[in-house]
């Protein structure tokens with residue numbers, strides 16, 4: 001029996017059965033000769049290569065976006081020489097980028113001319129994608145030394161980025177604030193669409209969106225439920241820029257880290273809010289929302305969530321590492337959120353629902 005204070009031997013267990021098999025080079029050679037296993041081995045090989053080379057894809061995409069190749073091709077098809085003139089990229093180097101873009105299925109080549117492919121057209125059409133790609137160099141720089149990053153030895157630029165965009169400093173750089181508020185508003189379209197398909201508002205009377213920015217989500221709510229009274233709660237300098245788009249909209253400036261959440265709504269939404277904040281802030285915000293809701297009132301949490309016990313390739317890589325770089329919040333699993341909701345007084349908590357985990361997942365709770 002270990003003495004008090006003595007360090008316990010670490011529990012170690014060997015890799016699982018399939019991992020042990022995969023560690024055997026002989027099995028790899030054998031797998032190539034057995035039809036059923038051959039397909040599996042090759043798709044695993046491809047998955048490994050995609051993982052290794054993923055950063056080059058993202059940077060090729062960034063070049064395509066920054067050079068505005070897709071909007072140019074949306075106007076009309078063009079030769080490599082014509083595109084070289086428009087982008088000031090030497091023809092031989094641009095040919096390599098265009099070939100990569102074709103491999104990404106963003107563009108395609110017909111009779112010597114490049115044209116927009118359906119995926120490239122979708123990229124241009126889905127709101128927020130272009131702005132999202134264009135803000136990624138910040139995260140890319142933060143991950144330049146990933147070991148130091150995970151050891152916590154770096155000072156990520158992203159940690160100052162969003163506070164700068166939304167914080168008081170933004171008042172001195174309106175252009176930057178506008179650009180990234182637009183990114184939030186643009187990317188909100190998909191989040192709102194999925195959230196409103198997953199949540200019924202038929203019995204609601206007044207909905208308050210806490211941290212609702214300039215009201216993009218509420219505008220989507222108003223389109224779906226024109227009879228609903230709406231309230232927008234966000235920091236004073238953020239709501240100052242919110243268009244008063246409906247006589248049913250009440251704007252309620254406040255700071256949820258120090259002000260109470262105003263009462264009066266029977267449904268409160270938190271859309272892409274909790275993952276920006278540490279556990280202490282989240283717990284006090286959830287308790288304040290519990291206080292503000294009437295009996296039977298509902299809280300809807302909508303944001304990308306970790307897969308928890310079943311890791312999710314989109315949220316547990318992109319969102320979890322993004323929020324780690326922000327140094328303020330974290331991407332939580334539904335089980336973690338459920339624990340925090342219980343601690344905040346909520347008891348009836350729905351199972352998480354999602355249409356596309358990389359867009360958002362929704363948890364609904366009601367006050368008993």
Ligand SMILES: C[S@@+](CC[C@H](N)C(=O)[O-])C[C@H]1O[C@@H](n2cnc3c(N)ncnc32)[C@H](O)[C@@H]1O
Nearest residue numbers: 184188211212213234235238255256257271272
């Ligand atoms: C990630 S944005 C999400 C905006 C919007 N809900 C959406 O999904 O597009 C976070 C929002 O929370 C607001 N916010 C951050 N801290 C806040 C606080 N202490 N009190 C009120 N709002 C806050 C920000 O101003 C910003 O509008």
